[in-house]
Amino acid sequence: MDMVFEALWSHAAERPQTVAFSGDGDSLTWADLAAEVTALAARLDGAPRTVGIALPGGCAYVVADLALTLTGRRQVPLPFFFAPEQIAHVIKDAGIGALITAPETAGQSALPEIPLSLSHTDAAALPAPTSAASKAERIIYTSGSSGRPKGVVIGSSQLQASLNALLPVVAPTHTDRHLSILPLAQLLEQICGIFLPILVGAETRFDFNATRTLFGAEIGPLTAAFARERPTTSLLAPALLGRWVQDLSSKDGRAPNSLRFVAVGGAASSPALLHAAEAVGIPAHEGYGLSECCAVVAMNRPGHNAIGTVGEILEGLDVQIIDDEITVAGPTVMTGYLNGDPPPARWHTGDLGRIENGRLIVDGRKDALIVTGAGRNISPEWVEQRINADPRVVSSALGLHQDGSLVLVVVAAAPISSADITAALEGIPPYAQPAAVIMTSPAEPGLLFAAGTPNRGVAARIIKNRPAQPLSQTAESLAS
Structure with a gap:
């Protein structure tokens, strides 16, 4: 992960006044971002090894994630959409010793809190940070079927391998603008909404009202966000893509022609939906992955979109079909479940699938x-x-x-x-x-x-x- 921070310091030096992250009332230039991360890293001196991020998303979340990574800590996102009993389980299970919170929610936890407000600190007044990013870990808790979800341990080596594999797939450049819709507590959005943009110097914009549409809110804010921000890339869940397609179709509208790549994952997408998206100008590309394999295993590439498949397998991964089940070996496989045994050399995903013409096809869950x-x-x-x-x-x-x-x-x-x-x-x-x-x-x-x-x-x-x-x-x- 050191290459992410090398890119950040480079952008801050060479393009200090260019906006890096913005939205929901906040905006950070590359210089601002470097300063905020450096300042929070200094405040974390003496903080516990395991720190929870109790922020819904946005620019403050980016600063929290980067500062915890830079200082080599174990970070645990607390998804805003988890039920209180799930949050309580995560805090206990992960052994969280402190929480990074928003000032307006400070004081609501029995744990020590580190309130984070973006003050646009002058980076020149701060000591140069020392990176311990290679020691950093993040614990990603999936929703689970009960109040006791498992924590997936992802280290810097898995993240770096995933970034290296995704760079030629997404092919981001500094001219890209990513509209972040999925919650930043989800690993894929962290990768595509924070780290890939930093590596190439692209801009990410947030709109929490658009994010709320993922949980049943009116679709209008999402349609408006795409029209207003005119992004080049984004990530969507299939259900959200379907609602956006319907909204555009009902108004004889089209997606902004700025879009070049919209990744769709988290659930199966029907070919009919992807064709309908294509008809209204949404370049939807289905992919497949799971947190245990650092979010992405296969992805359709821009210009090589094979609807009905989840695309080609990422470089560096060894995917084999064993007894109809998708199995994965390679550098992106998790460190293990928190408080569990190390993973086997070959991870059995629990998903049924097959490989045809070099592309992966997912048939469904084995246990379903x-x-x-x-x-x-x-x-x-x-x-x-x-x-x-x-x-x-x-x-x-x-x-x-x-x-x-x-x-x-x-x-x-x-x-x-x-x-x-x-x-x-x-x-x-x-x-x-x-x-x-x-x-x-x-x-x-x-x-x-x-x-x-x-x-x-x-x-x-x-x-x-x-x-x-x-x-x-x-x-x-x-x-x-």
């Missing part, structure tokens, strides 16, 4: 596989992709009822008819066709993870406890 009473194996993602391509649908989950029938839980942001659902499933063989549907909303407690993927445990309880409507009711409109 449905086995029907007739002995048929069904990857629910295969069916769900068809429904999720409809921009009115935020997400969906296929499950098995106690009576042996397949039931589809549909999370809808707008009314959708059962006739539309039936039409979307045309071509799915009878053994995989759901017999009934249960409609719910994005506000359903615990049903959706941050990436928009369904919590299948919650979906199973919904299928067990709620009445379903037969899909033969093609004339009836089903409200969200």
